[in-house]
Amino acid sequence: MNIRFDKLGVIIAAISAYAAFAAPFATFRANRIVPGQARSILEALPAITGTLLLVIVVAAALIALFKTLLALRLAASVVALAALALLIGVAGTFLTPEGNTFARVSPASGFWILIFAFTLLLADVLTRLNLSPLARVGVLAVSALAIGLLLISGSWDNLSILKEYFNRADSFWAEGSKHVTLALGSLLAAVVVGLPLGILCHRVESLRAGVLNVLNIIQTIPSIALFGLLIAPLGWVATHVPGAAALGIRGIGTAPAFVALFLYSLLPVVANTVVGLAGVPRTANDAARGMGMTDRQRLFGVEFPLAFPVILTGIRIVLVQNIGLATIAALIGGGGFGVFVFQGVGQTAMDLVLLGAVPTVALAFAAAIILDAVIEMTATRRRVETA
Amino acid sequence: MIEIEGITKRYDATTVVDDVSMVIEPRTIAVIVGTSGSGKTTLLRMINRLVEPTSGIIKLDGADNRSLPGYELRRSIGYAIQGHGLFPHRTVAQNIATVPVLLGWDKDRIKARVDELMTLYQLDPEAFGPRYPHELSGGQQQRVGVARALAAEPNVLLMDEPFGALDPIIRNKAQEDLLAIQKRFGTTIILVTHDMEEAVHMGDKIAVMDAGKLVQYAKPAEILAKPASAFVETLVGASERPFRLLSLGRVRDAVEKGSAEGEAIPGDASQRDALAELLWTGRPALPVKGADGKPLGRVTVDGLVKRAARPA
Numbered sequence: 171m172n173i174r175f176d177k178l179g180v181i182i183a184a185i186s187a188y189a190a191f192a193a194p195f196a197t198f199r200a201n202r203i204v205p206g207q208a209r210s211i212l213e214a215l216p217a218i219t220g221t222l223l224l225v226i227v228v229a230a231a232l233i234a235l236f237k238t239l240l241a242l243r244l245a246a247s248v249v250a251l252a253a254l255a256l257l258i259g260v261a262g263t264f265l266t267p268e269g270n271t272f273a274r275v276s277p278a279s280g281f282w283i284l285i286f287a288f289t290l291l292l293a294d295v296l297t298r299l300n301l302s303p304l305a306r307v308g309v310l311a312v313s314a315l316a317i318g319l320l321l322i323s324g325s326w327d328n329l330s331i332l333k334e335y336f337n338r339a340d341s342f343w344a345e346g347s348k349h350v351t352l353a354l355g356s357l358l359a360a361v362v363v364g365l366p367l368g369i370l371c372h373r374v375e376s377l378r379a380g381v382l383n384v385l386n387i388i389q390t391i392p393s394i395a396l397f398g399l400l401i402a403p404l405g406w407v408a409t410h411v412p413g414a415a416a417l418g419i420r421g422i423g424t425a426p427a428f429v430a431l432f433l434y435s436l437l438p439v440v441a442n443t444v445v446g447l448a449g450v451p452r453t454a455n456d457a458a459r460g461m462g463m464t465d466r467q468r469l470f471g472v473e474f475p476l477a478f479p480v481i482l483t484g485i486r487i488v489l490v491q492n493i494g495l496a497t498i499a500a501l502i503g504g505g506g507f508g509v510f511v512f513q514g515v516g517q518t519a520m521d522l523v524l525l526g527a528v529p530t531v532a533l534a535f536a537a538a539i540i541l542d543a544v545i546e547m548t549a550t551r552r553r554v555e556t557a
Numbered sequence: 558m559i560e561i562e563g564i565t566k567r568y569d570a571t572t573v574v575d576d577v578s579m580v581i582e583p584r585t586i587a588v589i590v591g592t593s594g595s596g597k598t599t600l601l602r603m604i605n606r607l608v609e610p611t612s613g614i615i616k617l618d619g620a621d622n623r624s625l626p627g628y629e630l631r632r633s634i635g636y637a638i639q640g641h642g643l644f645p646h647r648t649v650a651q652n653i654a655t656v657p658v659l660l661g662w663d664k665d666r667i668k669a670r671v672d673e674l675m676t677l678y679q680l681d682p683e684a685f686g687p688r689y690p691h692e693l694s695g696g697q698q699q700r701v702g703v704a705r706a707l708a709a710e711p712n713v714l715l716m717d718e719p720f721g722a723l724d725p726i727i728r729n730k731a732q733e734d735l736l737a738i739q740k741r742f743g744t745t746i747i748l749v750t751h752d753m754e755e756a757v758h759m760g761d762k763i764a765v766m767d768a769g770k771l772v773q774y775a776k777p778a779e780i781l782a783k784p785a786s787a788f789v790e791t792l793v794g795a796s797e798r799p800f801r802l803l804s805l806g807r808v809r810d811a812v813e814k815g816s817a818e819g820e821a822i823p824g825d826a827s828q829r830d831a832l833a834e835l836l837w838t839g840r841p842a843l844p845v846k847g848a849d850g851k852p853l854g855r856v857t858v859d860g861l862v863k864r865a866a867r868p869a
Contacts, residue, residue, distance in 0.1 A: 457642030460607055460715075461656050461705075462632030475646045 178294055179234040186231040186287040190224060193280030196261045201272040202330065202519050208278060214261040226253045227284060234291050240298055247292035254284055255320060262328030276330035276521050303543035310539050330521040331528070338510070338525075346529065348424075349506035352499055353492040356428050360435030360488060365481070367436070368443025369469065378444065385437040393430065393495055397502045400426035427504030431495055435488040442484025446477030479549040486541035493534040497526065558583050559604065559713065559745065564613035566599055573599045575769035576613070581762075583618075583712075586739060586746045588760035590753055590792065596769040597749045601715050604747065605634045617713065632656055635714035635744070639721040641702030643690040649675075649701050650686035656709040674704040677738065696727040703735065707742070716748040720755065732759060753792055757781070757801045765789050777805055782868045799865035804829040811864055812845050812854040821846035824853055832861045 194208030195215075212220040230250040233242055262275045296309065326332050335342055371378040391399070405421030407414050419425045450473050458468045500508030507526040514522030559581040566574040574596040581587045591597040602608040604615055606627045615622045622630055643652050650671050657667045672682040678700040690698055699719065706714055719735075720728045736759065739746055750756055756763045757777045764774040765788075773785035781802045784790040793801065808831045809824035821844040822831055835843055835858050845853040 451642070451645065453638060453640045453642035454644055455642075456607075456638060457636065457702075457705075458644070460605060460631060460636035460638065460642075462628045462630070462659055463655075464628050467659070472644055472646075476644075 174237040175235060176237050178290070179236065182287045182291050183231040183235040186227055186234075186284055189280040189283035189287065190227045190231075193283060194278035195280045196258065196265060197276050197278040198265050199274040199276075199330075202274050202334075202521065203517065206274075206276070206278075209261075209265065211280070214265060215257060216260075216264060219257060219260060223253055223257050226250055230288065230291075240295055243291060244295045244299075247288045247295060250288040251285065251292065252316075254281065254288070255317075256325065259320070259325035259327075259329065262326065262330075266328050274330040274333065274521065275328060276524075303546045307540055307543050310536060314536070331524050334510075334519070334522050334525045341509070342525070345505055345507055345509050348504075349493075349496050349508075349530070350533070352424070352427055352431060352496045352504065352506055353489065356431035356435055357485065357488050357492055359428075359432045360439050361485065363432075364436050364439030365443055368440045368481075369447065371440060371444050372447040382437075382441060382444070385440060388433050389437045393434070393498050394501065396430045396433070397426055397498065400429055401502070404429065423503045424499075424505065426502055427496070427499030427506075431492050431499070434495060435492060438484040438487040438491070439481075442487075443477065443481050446480030446484075447473055449480060450476045479545055482541070482545045482548060486538065486545065489537050489541060490534045493530060493537060497530055558616075558618055559747070560614075560616040560619075561600075561604075562614045562616070564600065564603060564610050564615060566596070566603060566608060567611045572769050574603070574610075577766075577769075577771045579764055579771060579774050581745060581747060583745050584743045585761040586736075586748060586759055587762050587764060588756040589747065589749045589764045589766060590751065590756045591766035592751060592792075594768075595766040597766045598717055600766065601717055601747060601749050604713075605631045605636060605715055607631070632659055632709065633711055633713075635706035635709075635711040637703050637706040637714065637716045637719045639718035641690075641698050641719075641722075643698055643702060643705070645690055648687050648689055649680070649693070650682070652690065652701060653705045653708050655705055660709055662709075670708060670710075674708060678704050678734070680704075695723060696731065699723055699727075699731055700734070703731075703738075707738070707744070710742070712745060714744050714746045716746060718750055719748070720750075728755075735759070753794065753797075754801070757804060765792060778802065778868070781805075798867075800829050800832075802868075803827065803832055803861065803865050806864060808845055808856055809847075809853060811856050811860055813857060813860055815842070815855050816852070817842035817844045817855040819843065821852065822856070824848065828856070828861055828864060831856050832858070832865070835861070 190211060195211040195213075196209045197206035198209055199206040211223055214220070215223060227250060230246040233246040258277050258281055265275045266273050296306070301309070320326060321332075327336075367381065371381050388396075401421040404419060404426050408420050409415070411419075454472055454476070455468065458472045463471060496504075496506045497508035497511055499506050500512050507530045510526030511523050512526075514520065514524075514526065561577060561579050561581075564574060564577045565572065577596075577600060579587075589597045589600060599608055603610045604617075604622065606622060617634075625633075644655075647655075653671045653674055654667050657670060662670075671686070675682045675685060680697065680700065685693070685697070690701065693701065699722070703716075703719065706716075720731050723731060732755065735746075738744075748759060757780075760777055762774060763777055763780050765772045765780065765785075767786075767788045773780060773789050775783075775785075780789065781793055781798055784793055804827045806828040807824065808822055808826045808828055811828050811831070812824070817840070819838070819840065822834060824845055824847050831843060835841070835856070841859075842855045842857045844855050847853050
């Protein structure tokens with residue numbers, strides 16, 4: 171009999187054992203700002219359901235611990251995650267006294283650690299399955315659909331984060347669209363400006379070091395400081411340039427947030443454009459010139475297509491970075507999910523913080539997966555010669 | 558005809574090509590030989606104006622090569638380089654079609670030309686046309702590179718060490734293919750190499766360059782027999798000289814009357830191959846047969862040794 175342990179599985183089993191038996195599964199509070207009381211799995215759920223969850227968690231952890239079939243590991247991670255997602259809603263209903271609208275139930279550390287452990291297992295399985303880019307986007311879509319269905323079904327309605335949502339349903343979507351507009355809009359502006367700037371830096375060597383150094387320095391300015399630094403110049407523009415104020419340019423609000431995100435986005439776009447163009451095989455460039463392509467034809471016909479996957483990597487970095495950074499825009503009245511984060515911090519209401527943070531993380535995560543898939547699809551077709 | 562008249566290229570204080578004049582007859586192969594840094598590649602690149610000369614004139618069929626914009630000139634001249642420079646993001650067929658597309662040929666004409674060239678280079682258009690360069694072997698990539706250079710039916714083909722990256726066996730085949738295609742299309746070829754063996758084998762005339770200067774420009778036999786300087790002599794390789802001289806001649810030209818035992822050698826084989834065969838098998842003579850298989854006579858060790866001696 172040959173029993174072999176899975177290296178990652180040992181870690182997954184260890185942390186899920188701690189989370190299931192030693193850490194609280196849910197937190198109960200009489201109202202939204204008083205300190206909470208921890209509840210273990212068996213306390214937070216009806217006896218049978220609680221036992222069932224423990225059995226599932228233990229079984230899944232054991233499957234992770236030993237070297238087992240990929241299909242079995244996939245099933246274990248999906249079943250465990252689904253059970254956790256469903257039962258945290260059940261815990262919400264079970265712990266909330268009948269008719270009490272002030273009481274709050276939220277997931278506690280044990281729940282989050284278990285989610286983390288089995289997501290790790292799922293991610294490991296998916297990596298080992300070596301899925302095609304389209305299949306990965308498919309997995310993402312299915313997960314998003316499942317979460318969407320859970321939200322619509324109302325099984326999470328008794329959780330604190332959704333109670334916070336119901337109080338702010340209108341502003342949630344308004345801030346959400348503002349968040350996405352800020353992140354995507356500044357990315358678009360950075361691409362429109364950064365691509366030509368990158369091409370220029372590639373062609374004019376004397377410009378390259380200077381431009382990249384300036385962008386590097388901008389990148390190192392702390393985001394809050396940069397927002398602050400922009401208030402004065404934009405305020406001046408608003409009062410002194412005719413029509414600027416009418417366009418919405420002011421010292422605080424969306425304008426400085428947009429400008430700051432744009433400035434942060436420039437470095438990855440410009441740097442990756444320069445690196446991508448520099449990586450074009452020298453012989454391909456020489457042949458293109460020698461066969462009579464004009465500079466323009468060479469740029470669009472040879473250099474750009476070959477540099478594209480690297481440039482796309484820069485755009486991926488910017489998009490994920492912008493989705494995160496846009497949170498801070500709320501600090502200067504720029505709106506976005508950050509509004510809930512800062513309100514939550516101000517009111518010591520952690521569920522409100524989560525209402526801002528969870529969608530931000532989900533958006534960034536989804537953007538990363540989708541762009542990674544796109545990059546892989548463009549790169550395989552344009553693989554650089556090995557000779 | 559290509560006339561190079563007093564061409565000089567200077568980068569700041571360094572003179573890379575120093576007052577070079579030479580004439581390349583139409584439908585011939587001129588090989589430029591030299592060590593690295595001798596200016597041979599720069600000279601080649603001034604013909605299609607990838608490099609602009611500091612002074613001097615280059616005429617193609619009587620017309621100054623500056624009478625057209627550089628990119629238009631280059632579309633009319635074939636260009637093949639070491640490491641072939643294929644576009645990794647374009648298929649083989651798209652690569653070969655590069656210049657015809659730039660010239661605005663219609664689709665059917667391009668397809669017909671691409672298919673013709675691929676067939677000529679023993680690459681099945683159906684199988685290889687849609688592949689990407691990285692899916693081909695080194696020898697196949699090189700053939701595609703030359704096919705691409707010939708796509709727009711240029712009168713002149715410039716080649717910069719086109720066989721440099723190939724292993725010896727594939728290189729031999731590629732050289733033979735090029736000679737056959739040059740005969741077929743009558744293209745004027747200027748080929749840059751550092752390999753004297755290749756130069757003697759391929760060139761109707763050889764230009765030897767050293768430190769930017771054209772040291773000698775002559776037929777291979779003359780370069781071997783009467784090297785113009787000690788440098789040319791070193792480049793030729795004193796110990797290789799007699800064999801290179803023999804490699805220029807065909808067996809049919811060394812045939813003597815009489816007969817010999819053993820398997821016959823074809824009259825088209827080089828005299829060097831015949832001598833090698835004689836020395837290796839330890840025989841004094843070999844029978845020679847014509848292309849039709851009829852005996853032509855024999856070659857002898859003594860006869861070949863005389864031919865390997867320095868011409869008077």
